[in-house]
Amino acid sequence: MLWFTEYYSGEGMDLKGTGLTIKVKNALTTKTPFQEILLLDTEDFGKMLVLDGAIQTTEKDEFIYHEMIVHPALFTLGRKPERVLVIGGGDGGTVREVIKHNPEKVELVEIDREVVEFAKRELPSISCALDDERVELIFDDGREYIKGKENLYDIIIVDCSDPIGPSRVLYEEEFYKDAFKALKDDGIFVTQSESPFAQNRVHKKVVKELQKVFSIVRPYFAFIPTYPSGMWSFTIGSKILDPLTVNPEKLLGKVSNLEKSAGKLKYYNSQIHYGAFAVPNFIYEEE
Amino acid sequence: MLWFTEYYSGEGMDLKGTGLTIKVKNALTTKTPFQEILLLDTEDFGKMLVLDGAIQTTEKDEFIYHEMIVHPALFTLGRKPERVLVIGGGDGGTVREVIKHNPEKVELVEIDREVVEFAKRELPSISCALDDERVELIFDDGREYIKGKENLYDIIIVDCSDPIGPSRVLYEEEFYKDAFKALKDDGIFVTQSESPFAQNRVHKKVVKELQKVFSIVRPYFAFIPTYPSGMWSFTIGSKILDPLTVNPEKLLGKVSNLEKSAGKLKYYNSQIHYGAFAVPNFIYEEE
Numbered sequence: 001m002l003w004f005t006e007y008y009s010g011e012g013m014d015l016k017g018t019g020l021t022i023k024v025k026n027a028l029t030t031k032t033p034f035q036e037i038l039l040l041d042t043e044d045f046g047k048m049l050v051l052d053g054a055i056q057t058t059e060k061d062e063f064i065y066h067e068m069i070v071h072p073a074l075f076t077l078g079r080k081p082e083r084v085l086v087i088g089g090g091d092g093g094t095v096r097e098v099i100k101h102n103p104e105k106v107e108l109v110e111i112d113r114e115v116v117e118f119a120k121r122e123l124p125s126i127s128c129a130l131d132d133e134r135v136e137l138i139f140d141d142g143r144e145y146i147k148g149k150e151n152l153y154d155i156i157i158v159d160c161s162d163p164i165g166p167s168r169v170l171y172e173e174e175f176y177k178d179a180f181k182a183l184k185d186d187g188i189f190v191t192q193s194e195s196p197f198a199q200n201r202v203h204k205k206v207v208k209e210l211q212k213v214f215s216i217v218r219p220y221f222a223f224i225p226t227y228p229s230g231m232w233s234f235t236i237g238s239k240i241l242d243p244l245t246v247n248p249e250k251l252l253g254k255v256s257n258l259e260k261s262a263g264k265l266k267y268y269n270s271q272i273h274y275g276a277f278a279v280p281n282f283i284y285e286e287e
Numbered sequence: 288m289l290w291f292t293e294y295y296s297g298e299g300m301d302l303k304g305t306g307l308t309i310k311v312k313n314a315l316t317t318k319t320p321f322q323e324i325l326l327l328d329t330e331d332f333g334k335m336l337v338l339d340g341a342i343q344t345t346e347k348d349e350f351i352y353h354e355m356i357v358h359p360a361l362f363t364l365g366r367k368p369e370r371v372l373v374i375g376g377g378d379g380g381t382v383r384e385v386i387k388h389n390p391e392k393v394e395l396v397e398i399d400r401e402v403v404e405f406a407k408r409e410l411p412s413i414s415c416a417l418d419d420e421r422v423e424l425i426f427d428d429g430r431e432y433i434k435g436k437e438n439l440y441d442i443i444i445v446d447c448s449d450p451i452g453p454s455r456v457l458y459e460e461e462f463y464k465d466a467f468k469a470l471k472d473d474g475i476f477v478t479q480s481e482s483p484f485a486q487n488r489v490h491k492k493v494v495k496e497l498q499k500v501f502s503i504v505r506p507y508f509a510f511i512p513t514y515p516s517g518m519w520s521f522t523i524g525s526k527i528l529d530p531l532t533v534n535p536e537k538l539l540g541k542v543s544n545l546e547k548s549a550g551k552l553k554y555y556n557s558q559i560h561y562g563a564f565a566v567p568n569f570i571y572e573e574e
Contacts (some may be wrong), residue, residue: 005308016310016328021292023304043304061484113384197348197512223510223518223567225484230517231510236332267567275565278558279509281551 002027004040004048006055008228011164012194012202015228020055022226023123028122032114034166045226047123049091051115051161056224057091062126063266065192066093069224069234071268072276074101074250076236076243081154085105085182087142087170089159090115098157098264099129106135110160111166113139127162143169149182149212156183158191164201171206176213176237189237193219196283197227197228204284211236218243219283220276222250244277289314291327291335293342295515298451299489300483302515303499307342308333309513319401321347326409332513334410336378338402338448344378350414350553352479355509356521358555360442360477361388361564362529362538364522365548366443370394372469374429374457379403379414385444386416387549392436393422396433398453400426400472422541431454436469443470444476450489458493463500463524476524478505483570485515491571495526506570507563509554531564 004027007019026041038050046059057065074081081103086094090110092220098106108130110116116137119127138145142158156179160167169175179189193206198218203219210217210287214237224232236243251270259265291314294306294563313328325337333346344352361368368390375379377397385393395417397403403424406414416422425432443466447454456462457478458473465475482491490506497504501524510521523530538557546552 003304007308007347015331017290018332021294021306021307021308044302045305064567120547147459197510216546221510223484223508223516225516225518228511229512231512264568266569266572269566269568272567275562278562279556280351280559282553282556 004042004050006053008198010162012162013200013228014200015198018228020226022262030118032111032112037115037118039118042059048226049119049123051135054162056161057093057123057126058067058226059125061121061225062093064222064224065232066097066126067265067268068220068276069094069157069190069192070097071265072234072243072273073100073157073188073236075254075273076238076241076242077154077186077188078245078246078250083153084155084157085109085146085153087146087156088160088161088167089157091119091123092116092130094157095135096126096129096158099134099228100258101136103154107138108135109140109142109145109223111137111139111141142168143175146175146178146182149178149240151182151184152185153183156187156189158189160192160254171202171209172193173209173212175212178241180213180237183239186240188239188241189214191235193227193233193235195227195231196221197231200283202264203233206235210235214238216240216242218277219279222276246273273277291329291337293337295485297449299449299486301487302485305515307513314420316399318407320489321399324402324405326405336406336410337514341429341449343448344380344413345513346410346412348512349380351509351511352519353384353413354552354555355507355563356381356444356446356477356479357384358552359521359560360475360523360529361385362541362560363525363528363533364441364473364475365528365537365541370440370481371442371444371467372396372433372440373444373446374433375448375454376444378410379417380420381471382443382448383413383546384418385442386419386421387545389548390421390441394425395422395429396429398427398428428453430462433462433465433469434545436465437516438469438471440470441474443474443476445476446567447479449481452527458489458496460496460499463497465501467524467526470526473527475526475528476501478522480520480522481516482514482516483508483520484518487570490520493522499523503527503562504530506566508561531561533560535561
């Protein structure tokens, strides 16, 4: 019997002796210039994508991460998005959710071409929107790609891995400043911001750095069973639009319209839109 | 190096090949007539209480479970509670949170006396309120204890283990009917109701059975990193008082008063009071 265990460790991780262990039916590995890709076929979570030993996404619970990194910001925008930039997210799940908002164009900037090719081949239910004609795939370093861009995007989404290796620069104030410039006047930035339970210092640093750049900064939370501790966060940085002051009735109508054309969402709804922003006390307690 | 792994299995568990593995510094075991008690000293979670192989509580994250099983119902009551009944919860954490509301009397009905004695000795930060003079310890079967009682309690809290063995009867309509009768006219019932992700059918059954008995039934959710999937639920059954219609300003004042006398809460606050009731779509999706 084959078991895969992700032992939580590495920079920024508060847990030192904890892991999630999962029974595996089949395993496929490949090495790219950037990382080791592991595809596991599991009993409980379906196919599971693991990069450098860290679970990235699984067929069973990916809908939570991908819906929650996309819909709070996109529904806060309150209008049809013209141009959306996704940094990271090579599996395509984030783009799949963005497409439901019917944008004119989505640019996906992924550093590792092989992740995209791998996801297209092995994870079609997640990568399905990558072939959409409105999606441009750019194989580049997202940190470099955004430099010098001004007033271009309605939404920028950072769907990155932990702050180790190439993703480290996506957690820094200088990057957030460039993202701010690349956004339109009512633009919204959103990034995954690690586990407030298992990576508390990293999470708080993201929020703090974003507060130096954006006037409205809103962390929010979702249950992601295959990520460390199961408690995950995302953080919105916004110029003028506040997710908390979205009109509830209008939101209800917009969600209903999206579901009519794109199918039922599985996690996000208008209750979750507000409820996810409720902050448990311990996260920002003084040390 | 010693590691403890809880493999998720047993009746009602949807996961079949998943576990949480935790590094252990020291272990202490004992057997009672009802179950096997294991006390682990861990690097990441401090002391950890395990009953029959299932993690019950840890020093590091117990505050989430215990605050969340108590405060939503107690703050919904909106007045000083006279008499509170806790079924299960032999570690004392639930009673500790109830005591913060300054009740006249708390009855703890725990089937296994040795769990209480063990917690008093080994987990003082959790069991600390069990010696309070307003607390009566009753070593009995909670299912039997409640039969025939009428109009006695302001609040009944079911802090039980999974629906295997002695706890099974605490998941059934007949028990909820007896609890309804034992409550006063404005009384509130609350039970832990398993993981909506990992034990979806059991969770939904609790909600459904409660709906047969109580006119107001409200499931709510919290992050509990050491429970299966990290996504946990509680469900309130209420006669007339609805947690969702509690006046936000009054609630804010009441929480502030409680914290002045009992110390800062670590998870619950007035945002969480409403936000925790936001229901992700997938939980009650038709199959």
